[in-house]
Each structure stands twice: as C-alpha cells, then as structure tokens.
Amino acid sequence: MLMYSFLWTAMAEPTADEAPKPVETSGTLRLVATQRPGFVVDFEGRELESGLVFDSRFRTQVDLDLSGWTLQVGGDLIDGQFAGSPWNLDGTTHNYHPEVIGVFNASNFNLRAAQIKRKFGGLAVQSGITTSHWGLGLIANDGNHEQLFSRTDYGDRVFRTAAITKPMDKLVVMVGGDWVLEDDIGGYTDGHMAYQGLASAQYFANKDNAVGFLSVYRKQTKMDTEKSLEGMILDVYAKGLQSVGNLELYGAVEGVYLHGEHGQISNRMNPDGLAVRSYGTVAQLEVRHQKATMGLHAGFASGDANPSDDVYSTFSIDRDYNAGSMIFDLHQAATEVATYNLITDPEHAGNPPDGVEFAVTEGAIRQAMYLQPTFTYKGFTDWMDVAVGSVLAWQTVPVSSPFISYRNGGVAVNHLGEVTTGYQLGVEVNWALMINHQYDSGLKNGLSIEGAHLLPSANMGVEDTLSMVRVQQTIGF
C-alpha cells in the first residue's frame, strides 16, 4: 500500500504519513470457483441452471514518484469468468457478464487509476482516472473493501480533478469535479455522459474516529436518447472505535439522501420523468476481542410502492456494499436480468417502459432492508479464521415485481407472477473458513471456503433451500 499524507483522504481511506518510495507496485490475483444452485427466474418458467464456474481477476497498480509529482497507473486484468458453466440467461445487461466465459476482451480490463497528484504546501491536487470511495461505501464505493461472506466486483471509476486542504487541524476539506467513467448510477461505459461536482468535509479525531459530510451535484445524459437526470446527493457518515478493558467496540453509520429530477424514468401519467426522493442508510456494530469478533450490520434502502405517481423513491445501496452473497447477489441479480429480458422482449411489450435498465443492479440491495449478525473466531491458530453469520432480508415496500404486477392489473405479484404478501424476502445462512499467510518476502496468500444457504420466504417463489459453495484463492504482493 502506498502512503500519502492525510490530505489524500478526502474521498479515500485514512493512510499514514510516510515519504513515498520512487516506484511502488502492488497486485492481487484472485481466483474463485463457485458452485451455484439453480432456480426458476421468470413466470414463463425459465431457470438459471446450477453449475460450477471459475473466475479470475488480477488487480495491479504502479506508483511512480517523479520529483514531487506522483503518477498512479493501475487496473484490473482478466476480470471475469474463464471456465465452467456460465449463466444460461440471455443478455448483456448484467455488468459482470456472468453469461460469458472469456477474460481477454476489452470488457475484462478496467482502468482504475491513471492520475497525477501533487502537494503544494498545505494544498494537494489530483487529476486523472481514479476510484471513488466515501464513508462506509453506501453510495461511493471503490470495490476494494472486502466484506465477510461476499465479494466486490465493480467500483465507481471517475476522471476526477480535485483540490484537498486542511483549513484547520484534523479537518480535511475537498472540492472537485468528476466525469463518471463507470458507476452504479450510470457512466460512460453504460452510455451516459455524467458529470458531478463534489464538496466534502471530514473531521478526523484520529484514524478510527471520524465524521464526514459530502455533497454532490450530478447531471447525467443518456447519449442515445438525450434524456437527463440531475440532482443532489447528500451524505453523512460517522465512525468510532473505543477500547473497553480487553475489548474494542466499533460503530459506524452512514446515511444518504438523493433529491433530483429523473428524466430517464417515466410512466404513463408522467411522460417527462419523475422527481427523485430516495434515501438509504447502513450501520455496523462490532465487539472485537483478540480471539473473536461479534458483529451486527444493518441496512435500509427506501422503496417505491407506487410506480405510477410522479415520485421515484427507490434507493439502491452501492452494488459493492454487500450483505451475504445469495439473496441479493445471486437470486435478485438473476431475476433482475430475467425480468429485463421478458419486458424488453417484443413478444411481451411493444414498447418497454422508460428506465427499465435501472432495474438491473447486479444484485444491489434495492428497496430492501436487512440485519446481518456475524461471529468470527480467530482463536484456533493465528493463520485461520472461522466465521458464521446470517442475513435476514425484507423489502421496504410490499414484495411486488412492478412490471409483472402491472401486467396483472396491479395485483402484487413477484417475478414469477405469484401473488405475494408482506415484505419478507428470506433468510440467508453463511459460513466461512479463511486461511491467510504472509511470507517473509511480503507475498500474501489467502484461501477461503465459504457456503451460503438461502431459506426463502414464499414471496421469493423458491420452494427449497438454495445452497452455494465458493472457494477463493488470493495471491498478493
């Protein structure tokens, strides 16, 4: 890891103050084998077939110090599935492309850094392509923050020009502008021209105790339709760590509110677009002991129970901020693609509704809430952790597939066309065995075996428990 001054933390993680070396390289190879379950994904009975699939990613970065300027270049190579049985669902709407085997296309390479940075006294400036991360990662997430029982596959990528300064001790202020290359709201790689202006202030009592406020103004135009969205993102986070005897208590919370006009989503009564009023929040509590950690994470993303009024109130937590790996990242992700395929099929709808592509979120936690208790035990040996946990998930509006329910005359039905009741999604049970070793050379080796089991509610349209097993190997330097 490269260490710059605290000044670089305006949209990033705190790092220690150290003089940079002239050249630093880092990289991590991740290889994953996943055995996924099969299940029905639409009301015509199509099924995501079960199968074993292998994927890879080599994330690397080079940092050069050139007489006071720092040049950073990095990205992901061979990022995708390289063997096994891919998803048998049509379409290219899911940005990870689980329906493809092959890692040597342009889409399997993602530039994550190509920027210069410099400090001029108390002012730091940066310009170029970089990843964006803020707070806990609720809305701006660089896809480089590992979480228990899940994987991160994306990351918000922007061309950013920004200035960062400390007007007083412990207060870090940033102003900047982005051209969005890729993120989960829509960037250049998804056919949008999206610009945002940012201003943030963060108070760091120290590395572990901080509060921050971010405001973003965003304007985004879809290149083919020239329809726009514009609005404000207001976000606040706080985190704290406190020692009590031989325990550490950790707590963190982040909340965001979106306020704007969305011309890319419309309905029959409001053909010019909808007002956006949506919000989300996540919280993390952990009790940490040398030998074990108990955690309780929770999240809430506002929903929209009325698809025909003039307000769009659905919120999606960033697709790289996860709770488990089955309910959202597999089941919801596959049904999103299947629903998209059905309603854009000319046989079903002459004219698919505006903004239908926004319903494909790569399994983001969207108009849903969850509780995730976890327990991690480190007491067997210093190179092995074992963990168990659960995700209890609900929708924040009654479970209903808006497009399918519309076809059913407004009766709430799920993606299979089955009548639903209430808010419940299901319960996911997770376990993991994680082995880590660092060699004297600095090489880091990680191996994990994880299982996830989904106990669905009747609303999910799945009869049986679904089980997934994943083996992951990482090699880092």
Ligand SMILES: [Ca+2]
């Ligand atoms: Ca994002």
Ligand SMILES: [Ca+2]
């Ligand atoms: Ca609405």
Ligand SMILES: [Ca+2]
């Ligand atoms: Ca995810």
